[in-house]
Amino acid sequence: MAATTATNRRVILKEYVEGYPREEHMELLRGAEVPLRLTGTEPAGSVLVRNLYLSCDPYMRPKMSRPLRESYTAAFVPGDAITGYGVARVLDSSDPRLAPGDLVWGITGWEDYSVVTPPVTKFLAKISHHGGGGVPLSYYTGILGMPGLTAYVGFHEICAPKKGETVFVSAASGAVGQLVGQFARLAGCHVVGSAGSKEKVELLKTKFGFHDAFNYKEEPDLGAALKRCFPDGIDIYFENVGGAMLDAVLLNMRVHGRIAVCGLISQYNLADGEKDAVRNLGAVIAKRLRLQGFIEPDHKHLYPQYEAWVLPYIRDGTLAYVEDVAEGLESASKALIGLFHGRNVGKQLVRVADDESSA
Amino acid sequence: MAATTATNRRVILKEYVEGYPREEHMELLRGAEVPLRLTGTEPAGSVLVRNLYLSCDPYMRPKMSRPLRESYTAAFVPGDAITGYGVARVLDSSDPRLAPGDLVWGITGWEDYSVVTPPVTKFLAKISHHGGGGVPLSYYTGILGMPGLTAYVGFHEICAPKKGETVFVSAASGAVGQLVGQFARLAGCHVVGSAGSKEKVELLKTKFGFHDAFNYKEEPDLGAALKRCFPDGIDIYFENVGGAMLDAVLLNMRVHGRIAVCGLISQYNLADGEKDAVRNLGAVIAKRLRLQGFIEPDHKHLYPQYEAWVLPYIRDGTLAYVEDVAEGLESASKALIGLFHGRNVGKQLVRVADDESSA
Structure with a gap:
């Protein structure tokens, strides 16, 4: 007979963060027993999931700050589990779109089990294309999830690239950057990326097919680095970092250039x-x-179009994709912190549980 | 028998400017005798004009600096007459589009007589709608010239306004700002302007029909002033000033807001x-x-569409338009300098000669 409850571990935000987040800002709480069925006391439309993979994304940092002003996303609540994108198995559902056993990606909690309630359930999307196709489930935290659609929309919709144009991508080995670089190459553009280590720069040039790349930490003059890589200027800048890099890029843009402002990490x-x-x-x-x-x-409405476009490229190896997988909820806070120091190589995620171990 | 030569006075840039331009950066040179016909030594397509009105525009200031980098417009050349938009009478022409007697607006020199040579002649447009319609000739330095088309394109094309949206205009009593405010009102928007004196703020509210206005020099907190005028935020910002105002506006924009970056005076x-x-x-x-x-x-291709749209509004009084006219070439440098201290009230221009006195 299957267990009816399980131990739920949760990663909570202990207090609002100033400056860089540190381990003591978060805590892994162990030991709460939670039911493995909906109890009927949850709001109608709720979904109970077993979390399998959690995504570490830069946008989570502003949510760790004391809320000073409206943003597109609310701040985390100290004492509550951190929330973010993830991949999960549905255990129970009062959402007619989802049934026990379904795999989903979307907004969930940094814990073993989450009850996702409306309206957040609208972000839970059923995963149809996993299995049999050589597509790892974890890809739904990245190339097949939010970062993938971000790269696609930002590059193809916002930047409107034309063949032969020059493209610069910052944070180029990250979850979004590595995809933008490859999408640019597929679109016939000349693409250069920046990253923060020799290892990442090599990855850009060898694995992701960037035409050139540089380590911004070793460039005394970012403007000179850009001038060297783009003697005739930049048509498209995919902005992931902001600050001094943006200021240098502005002076190296070409007439009628486009800047997709995706992140300012x-x-x-x-x-x-x-x-x-x-x-x-x-x-x-x-x-x-x-x-x-x-x-x-x-x-979000472009996701089906994006998924149909990108899946063949994943399956036939046209697109490379590099993940940096932290093992277990106990390493989640460190993985998230590392993102802001550039410690990850590729898409940072956390494996919470193997699918086979799902309750 | 008509004179065959005339005395030509010229306002030259003496040296490149750092900081605010001062009188000593420019000089009015008197006394050169110039022919009143083309001599045949000019490039084919040249046009000889008698300048009537000259326009003082903010974009002229970057042209007074030592050229450090490419821009959309070249720096002035020390020792040469300053160039800018103006209204002039054609005296002689080897451009088949123009004949002696034609009135034109476009790029000319800060002098009594100019030989405009290709490719600059492409900016000379024949004035067809002057006379008999209550449209002062000087309006072709403003509402019917470059600032007018700037306001029209910036507001209607770049900002894509919708009825009921909120619009903020900085430098709102200037040549472009006063028009954007009125265009916004005509489009059914709620429009607020900022300016740098009590007199200008009154003008915005009484003459130009802004729903509200404030003197930015008397606001200790620009963000608070914007919050007061736009409790629900700004949909459209028509940017004429940059700097601290832009920084304050960014925090007061609404989701999916648009900022037309026209000037950063x-x-x-x-x-x-x-x-x-x-x-x-x-x-x-x-x-x-x-x-x-x-x-x-x-x-430029939108000018005929703009002119056809705006002329009836000028003629029936729907649109107000305020000019600040400096008299004579001898006051031109002071008028241009005043623009950067906000001394002008309305569109700053210089009357070089009455049309009747054209040679």
Whole structure:
């Protein structure tokens, strides 16, 4: 007879963070017994899941700060489990779209078991294309999940690339950057990436097919590095970092260039008054640039189109994809912290449980 | 018998400017005798004009700096007459589009008589709608010229306004700002402007029909002023100033807001390293903002459409338009300098000669 309860471990935010997050800002709580069926007391439409993979994403850092102003996403609540994208097995469901046994990706909790309640359940999408196709389940935290759609929308919709254009990608070995680089190459663009270590720069050039790459930490003058890589300027900048890199890029953009503002990870650990100064916005007029901020949830309707486009490229090996997998909930906080120090190589995620071990 | 030569006065840039331009950076040279016909030694397609009105525009300031990098427009050449938009009478022409007696607006020199040579002649447009319609000729330096098309393109094309949206305009009593405010009102938007004096703020509210306005020099906290005027946020920002105002606006934008980056006059007199820090670009992602730089020359093809749209509004008094006219070439440099201190009220221009006195 199957167990009716299980021990649920949770990673909670202990307190709001200033500066870089540290281990003591989070805590792994052990020992709560939770039922393995919905009890009927949950809101209608709730879904109980066994979490399998959790995603570490840069956007989670602003949610760790004391909420000062409205944003597109609410701050975490100290004492509650951290929430984020993940892959999970449905154990019980009062959502008619989902049934026990289904695999899903979407917003879940940093814990072994989560009860996902409406309206957050709308982000749970059933995984149909796993198995038999050589597609690891974990890919739904990345290339087949939020970062994948982010890269696709940001590059193809926001940047509107044309064959032969020049593309620069920062944080280029990360979950989104590695995909943008490859999408750019597939679109016939000349693509250069920046990253923060020699190992990552090698990965960009050998594994992901960037035409060139540089280690921004070893460049005394970012503007000179960009000029070297783009003697005729940059048509498209896929912005993942902000700050000094953005300021240098602005001066190296070409007329009618486009900047997809996806992330500003260099700024997320700085207080409001300490954020890096951007001073070269005059280039926005002189070069007639378009800067467009975007977030993936606004573009969910494009997911089926993206999935159909990207799956064949994954299956036939056209697209490479590198993950950095931390093992177990006990390593989750360290993995998330590492993201802000560039310790991950490729998409950072956490394996919570093997699917076979799902209750 | 008509004179065959005339005395030509010219306003030259004496040296490149750092900081705010001062009278000693320019000089009015008197006394050169110039022929009143083309001599045949000019490049084919040249046009000789008698200048009537000259326009003082903020974009002229970057052209007064030592050229450090490519821009959309070349720096002025010390020793040469300053160039800019103006209204003129054609005296002689080897451009088949233009004949003696024609009135034109476009790029000319800060002098009594100019020989405009190709390719600059492409900016000379024949004035067809002057006279008999209550349209002052000087309007072709403003509402019917470059600033008018700038306001039209920036607001209607770049900002894509929808009825009921909120619009903020900085430098709102200037040549472009006063028009954007009125275009916004005509489009059914709620429009607020900022300016730098009590007199200008009154003008915005009484003459130009802004729903509200404030004097940015008297606001200790620009963000608080914007919050007061836009409790629910700003959908459209028409950017004329940059710097601290842009930083404050970013935090007060609404989701999916649009910023037409037209000018950054607060920054033009600052050296590269001294330009104001913009630190709130995180809002570009959180609010999914679009910042779009633009310049009027890219949109010349829309001029006939704009002229046909705006002329009836001028003639029936729907649109108000305020000019600040400096008298004579001898006051031109002071008028241009005043623009960067906000001394002008309305569109700053210089009357060089009455049309009747054209040679």
